[in-house]
Structure formats: C-alpha cells, structure tokens
Amino acid sequence: MANLKAILPLNTQTFVPPETRSTSPRNELTGDRKAKLSRTSTPKVRTGCVTCKKRHVKCDEAKPHCGNCLQTRRHCEGYLAGPKKKTSAPAQICWDSRQVACQAQAPSPTAQTRLNTNARDFPHDAGLIYFQEFVHLLRGPWIGAASGGDLWLVMLPQLARNNTTLRSAAMAIGALSVWCRQSAFESLRAVTAPDHPTRQEDVHYFQAVTHYCDSLKLQRARSSLQDAVFLSVLLLFFETLRGDRKAALDHVNHALTLLLAIVTDPDAALHLSDLAPNPRPVIGVVAEVFNQLARQARTVFRGRILDGPPLPDLKRILRNKKQTMESFLILLSQMKSDCAVEGTIPPVFRSLDEFEQTWPTMRRHQTALSSIMEDAVRNADINGSRDEDGFEQLHTDLLGNSHISEYCTDFQKSMDRLDAAFQPLFKHILSSDIESPDYLRAILLRLEFLGVYIFNNAASFLKVDSVMALAPLFREYLSLSQIAIRTAKEEARKNPATQMSLQRGLAWYILFTSLFSRDPVIRDEAVWMLRDYPGQDGLWNTRALYALALRNRHLERLNAVESTPEGQWRRLWRREFMFENGGDRVVLRYMDKDESTGAWRLVEETADIQGEDESVQWTRQPITGHGGLLLLDLYTTSSQDTAMAIPTWK
Structure with missing residues (x-):
C-alpha cells in the first residue's frame, strides 16, 4: 500500500502558479474598536467588494469583479454573501437511484457515490457564478451526449458541490469557460492563453488559475483517494481547455499511475471505500476516460521522441509490476465492462x-x-x-x-x-x-x-x-x-x-x-x-x-x-x-x-x-x-x- 500512498499527492513541480491572491490580513471591518455613533441619514453601504473594503475606498459594485480593482490591476476578492440570501448556493444536483435502476439492470455508479452533505456555501458571488458556469458547461451536448455522460452530467457536479478541493477545481473550469465565452475566439482551437491581463475579460482567466492553484494546495493538505481520482479528471479538463497539452500529459501520467496502483495493489481495495460503497463502477467510469487518453498519449510526446516516453512514471511502474501497456488497458476496460450488462444482445434496443x-x-x-x-x-x-x-x-x-x-x-x-x-x-x-x-x-x-x-x-x-x-x-x-x-x-x-x-x-x-x-x-x-x-x-x-x-x-x-x-x-x-x-x-x-x-x-x-x-x-x-x-x-x-x-x- 506504500506505493499507492506515494502516488496520492499530486506532482505539482511542472505547474508554476502565477501571481495569486495575497494572504488576507485580519478583517479590519470586524476588529475590536471603539464603537462609533450610528448615522442619522442613509445607512452605510456594506455590499462593496472585499478588496475595496480593505482599502477603505468606494466600490462601484460591478460584478463579478468591481471596476476599481480592474482599473488599478488589483486582485478583486469578490463580494461577501449576505447571511439572509437564500440563493447563496446553487440547487443540489440529485439523481433518483430508483429511476436509474429501472433504466438499467446494472447498478448505477452515480447512485452509490458517497457524498459529504455538510459542505459550506460559496463565500463569494464570483465563486457561485463560476460553479454554475461549470455545471452548465458539462451539460453541453459535446461533452456528455455520448458514453460516459454519467460522469460529466451527474457524478462530477455533485461531488464538486460537496467537496472543497473538487469545488475549487470546478470553479477554475467555470472561470475559464466564462473567459472563453466573453473572449472573441470563434473556436476552441484558436484560444490563446494571455500572459497578463490586456482586456477586461482576462480577469476571469487569472481567477481560473487562482482556483486551479487552490485545488492543488487543498489536495496537498488533505491526502484523499477520492480527491486524487476525481481531481485528476478535473485538472486534466482544465489544462486541455486552455490548450496546455504538455501539462495535460503530466496529469494523464499521474492519473494512470494512480489507477495502476489501484487495480494492481492487493491492499488497495481496503482503502477504496472512500470512493463509494461499491467502488468498482465509480473507478470504472474514470478508467474509461483515461483508457482512451492512454492510447492518445502513445503518439503525443511532451518533448522530442528521443527525450523519453510520453508517460515516464507509468512506464517505470509498469515494468516494476511486470505489466505492459496493453495488459494494463485490459484491466482498465474490465473495471467498466464488469459493471455492464453481460449476456446476449437483445433483438432490438429499446x-x-x-x-x-x-x-x-x-x-x-x-x-x-x-x-x-x-x-x-x-x-x-x-x-x-x-x-x-x-x-x-x-x-x-x-x-x-x-x-x-x-x-x-x-x-x-x-x-x-x-x-x-x-x-x-x-x-x-x-x-x-x-x-x-x-x-x-x-x-x-x-x-x-x-x-x-x-x-x-x-x-x-x-x-x-x-x-x-x-x-x-x-x-x-x-x-x-x-x-x-x-x-x-x-x-x-x-x-x-x-x-x-x-x-x-x-x-x-x-x-x-x-x-x-x-x-x-x-x-x-x-x-x-x-x-x-x-x-x-x-x-x-x-x-x-x-x-x-x-x-x-x-x-x-x-x-x-x-x-x-x-x-x-x-x-x-x-x-x-x-x-x-x-x-x-x-x-x-x-x-x-x-x-x-x-x-x-x-x-x-x-x-x-x-x-x-x-x-x-x-x-x-x-x-x-x-x-x-x-x-x-x-x-x-x-x-x-x-x-x-x-x-x-x-
């Protein structure tokens, strides 16, 4: 099991975070100070962004980021959600396990996923907007229309809503989607990531990178198998969306190494209960994604051909475990097909x-x-x-x-x-x-x-x-x-x-x-x-x-x-x-x-x-x-x- 534990922390040496938000000092608005007399006229406005409050300047309250911060190229920390707002969090994304059971004979992996129902609400309106964008993106026809839709339409949104680490990665994807939508790119293949903000909408890109880095920090602080498995999918999605295929290869390399440990380590089954009561369908859905990406990675090198294989960590562990890429891919395909309906093909699919x-x-x-x-x-x-x-x-x-x-x-x-x-x-x-x-x-x-x-x-x-x-x-x-x-x-x-x-x-x-x-x-x-x-x-x-x-x-x-x-x-x-x-x-x-x-x-x-x-x-x-x-x-x-x-x- 030591090998599995060594793999769990994400390898972040290839990801160099850009300028991220500064450490927030003590909130000066709530410090112990002498009470002031109440105003006799209009009450003080308390809906400005956090950054303007710290600077004691008037905020124009533009959303998701105020104009003052954008003009001075400061990092806008968003707006504190009011305690009486009933819309501070999106509606729970739920599924009816009985309906799924009626539609398919095999147990649905989404109906068995273990969730943390005590997740906190979003602290800022911007985070809520980004998460809603993430959910809307995954509901698009190109992502979840064909096989594997359960992962994108149900499992990832629900897990991300109730998990701090995954929620940060989801907000990163949502912010990146907002940036793509507000930019002038006609197609995804024309998207070019900015080095520094040159347009107003570029702030969403750098907010995306901030949330991306936050998810990595949270994963390092709390080593979790569930986080590692699903975070690998989300971060891979993020890097592919912004066109950094080298970083995407690194995520594929790490994720496949983790999956290899899961499917070959004799003690790994004892720790899979973190994923779900019946973990094989859950792992099978993720394995289906990386099974296809592993085949793609055999033709895409991070550098030059003579520099080494595209997935060096995976190749090394395959050799140590006396496996080949093809035998490993068979194991991954069995994770999903074991949960599928076996037997004869019906005369007509209904x-x-x-x-x-x-x-x-x-x-x-x-x-x-x-x-x-x-x-x-x-x-x-x-x-x-x-x-x-x-x-x-x-x-x-x-x-x-x-x-x-x-x-x-x-x-x-x-x-x-x-x-x-x-x-x-x-x-x-x-x-x-x-x-x-x-x-x-x-x-x-x-x-x-x-x-x-x-x-x-x-x-x-x-x-x-x-x-x-x-x-x-x-x-x-x-x-x-x-x-x-x-x-x-x-x-x-x-x-x-x-x-x-x-x-x-x-x-x-x-x-x-x-x-x-x-x-x-x-x-x-x-x-x-x-x-x-x-x-x-x-x-x-x-x-x-x-x-x-x-x-x-x-x-x-x-x-x-x-x-x-x-x-x-x-x-x-x-x-x-x-x-x-x-x-x-x-x-x-x-x-x-x-x-x-x-x-x-x-x-x-x-x-x-x-x-x-x-x-x-x-x-x-x-x-x-x-x-x-x-x-x-x-x-x-x-x-x-x-x-x-x-x-x-x-």
Whole structure:
C-alpha cells in the first residue's frame, strides 16, 4: 500500500502558479474598536467588494469583479454573501437511484457515490457564478451526449458541490469557460492563453488559475483517494481547455499511475471505500476516460521522441509490476465492462441507455485485440532492422495473422449483431425532432460504433480490394460527422469551451479516413472537415491532424506515379507519424522515390504547427533513432512477458 500512498499527492513541480491572491490580513471591518455613533441619514453601504473594503475606498459594485480593482490591476476578492440570501448556493444536483435502476439492470455508479452533505456555501458571488458556469458547461451536448455522460452530467457536479478541493477545481473550469465565452475566439482551437491581463475579460482567466492553484494546495493538505481520482479528471479538463497539452500529459501520467496502483495493489481495495460503497463502477467510469487518453498519449510526446516516453512514471511502474501497456488497458476496460450488462444482445434496443450498457463489453474485446497485435509485433523481432522486405513481411504477417484474423472475424460478427439491434432505434430517433437531446446522442454513439467497426478490423486493411470495399462505411462516417460538427459549431457561437471533450475520437477517425480510404473524393472531404474542425479532442492538436491530412494528399500523388494499386498500397504501409512538443510538431515518415536512382526509400519530415496559419513548412531530416518501425515504439512498452487473460467470444 506504500506505493499507492506515494502516488496520492499530486506532482505539482511542472505547474508554476502565477501571481495569486495575497494572504488576507485580519478583517479590519470586524476588529475590536471603539464603537462609533450610528448615522442619522442613509445607512452605510456594506455590499462593496472585499478588496475595496480593505482599502477603505468606494466600490462601484460591478460584478463579478468591481471596476476599481480592474482599473488599478488589483486582485478583486469578490463580494461577501449576505447571511439572509437564500440563493447563496446553487440547487443540489440529485439523481433518483430508483429511476436509474429501472433504466438499467446494472447498478448505477452515480447512485452509490458517497457524498459529504455538510459542505459550506460559496463565500463569494464570483465563486457561485463560476460553479454554475461549470455545471452548465458539462451539460453541453459535446461533452456528455455520448458514453460516459454519467460522469460529466451527474457524478462530477455533485461531488464538486460537496467537496472543497473538487469545488475549487470546478470553479477554475467555470472561470475559464466564462473567459472563453466573453473572449472573441470563434473556436476552441484558436484560444490563446494571455500572459497578463490586456482586456477586461482576462480577469476571469487569472481567477481560473487562482482556483486551479487552490485545488492543488487543498489536495496537498488533505491526502484523499477520492480527491486524487476525481481531481485528476478535473485538472486534466482544465489544462486541455486552455490548450496546455504538455501539462495535460503530466496529469494523464499521474492519473494512470494512480489507477495502476489501484487495480494492481492487493491492499488497495481496503482503502477504496472512500470512493463509494461499491467502488468498482465509480473507478470504472474514470478508467474509461483515461483508457482512451492512454492510447492518445502513445503518439503525443511532451518533448522530442528521443527525450523519453510520453508517460515516464507509468512506464517505470509498469515494468516494476511486470505489466505492459496493453495488459494494463485490459484491466482498465474490465473495471467498466464488469459493471455492464453481460449476456446476449437483445433483438432490438429499446433505449440509448440500454445500448450504452452493452457497449463497454464490446470495447473490452477491442482492447484485447490490441494486446494480440502487441504480441505479434514483439515476436517479429525486427527491432532496429532497416530491411524494407522485413517490414513488408511484418505487415503481411501482422494483418494476415491467423489468430488476429479469427478474432477480427468473431468480433465483426458480434458487432453486426449489435448493429442490427441498434438500427431500428437509431432510425426512429433520426426521424424524430432534431432538437431532441437524443438526436445528437444517437449520432455520436453511432459514430463511436463505426469508428470501432471500421478501424479495429486489421484484416480488412491487408489488401487494397478489401480497403476499397469500406467506402460506404467511410461515407457514412463522414456524413454523420458533418451533422455532429455542425451542432458543435452552433454551440461554439455561444461559448467555444463547449467544443472540449476528453473522450471524443471524432477528429482522429476523420484523419484515418483521409489516410486509408482509396476514394480520392472521400479523402478530400475528410481533409476539409479537419480544416474546419472546431473542437478539441483530448490530447490531440486538431490543427496538427489537419496538417498531416493535407500533407498526405501530396504523398498520394507521389505514390501514384508507378506500380499496381496493390504495390502502391504496400508502399503506403510505411507511412508513420508521431507528435512532439505536446502535439505542436509533426514527425512523418513515408516512402519517396529517389529521382537519381529510381529507388523508393524511407524519408522523414517534420512540421511545426503555429496558430491558425495553414502555410505549414515541411522540413526533411535524418531518420530518428534506429530507423526501424515507429510501430515498435508504440507496442514494446515493456520487455517483460505478461500473461494476459484475453476474453473469448461466446
């Protein structure tokens, strides 16, 4: 258990707090002084901000921050809430556990969460405004419309309302959302954090950082497993929202290390009662978020590739525990799927909730496929080789592996049954009111299903003919994506912060469509969708994804000059890419024809992504590292052999 305790305090060495509020001296308004005679005329106004009261100056009582403080660039500490106000705190966010139990057979994690019902009210009006903004943000369609909505819509708001540490983090997110809403940014990808206040609305940004730092201080003062688990989600959300992907990577690194201790430490179960009476569903909801972020982090480096892995602490502890990344991800997926409805898929789903109860089980088998591919790559034993024939043989063996092929076939059959049961409900919802919350939710769930159905069938990418047969599915994915993106843009007009999501893989699959589809019209449509993509999907820099898709158009033209379609497809297998500097630098490898010799050779290029400028300069450089497959860096996280329980199809 010592390992778990060592992980609990958040590592704050990478977070340098800016100027925060000064320590409040003794309140001069309540000090022991000689009583003064009461006024005979108008009573003294006592509704000014705390800062103006301390300075003994007249306050203009502007909210959430007074104009005097803004003009003198002082920190406005807000307004004391009157004792007789009945609106000093937001309404409690409650759920009906009986209603949840009727909707799903599995116990709802939100109905079992242990809460502190004696939380104090908000001391200042500004904090109340920021918390209400936080709750409103999480209710947006882009964040909680698809799977995982329980975490965002119910669990986090309720926990944050009744927990001082989490409430500070929630107010930080709310203040950042207010800043985004009042700023002139048209989309979240255009947001740039200020170094110092240059506009009136910038005060909300620095208030957000203040609350962010407060949450870290409170966590250090009171080591709590519940705080550590949920604070990791909130602080990750904060850093991703303000565009600091390097800091977001640090939070992912810490959170995954904590989750690894929880799921592998034999004594950890004794301390999980702090989370809930039945902690597995609660941990499962959080694990689902970080399961997807862990996959993103394998392609996004904090610095350069040679500087080390993106998640150094996690890699070290994985090695110590004789685990691999894939075996760990299987454990995380089991946390959620164990709480899902097991058994046969119904003939027809009656509701989206029923579909979501089955979906985690399917995602668990998707994770298992990755572990099978990891074993195949490790057994290939070509690390450090520059033999192109060996690489081509690896792709053939990997995509045509009998074990992988058999698993993919069984997986597709189960996905087909799931699709057949979902289609009647999906068509019924699409024919109903487009303003209904279920409309966008159904589309996002369908997109999540298609992403897994298309891109997790490795065998379908072996031959060019089988890839061409995927064209109808690519078209459906882009068509539904257009609807989802259009909705996101409508919400963005009110507040760009609503485009943030930690679990959405939409931009990633649009990129894959632009890379793998053999229909040039489909590829171009995917490229232009990435150009106009408004949101932020986890750790990925969507501007870098667009630059990569645009560069691939050039590669497709170069590759089409010779060979048969099958030969061209095999050369495209050698395309590989990574993201450095927190996603602001793209590293791309591909096969290029040497005009002097006429031979095709592997080359490497980089591009720095800066702002919204589309004129990205690609620079050729020597091959990084040993010159082998970057794929090996993705899957050989640990040299230890690990026995993994791979689920089988029934």
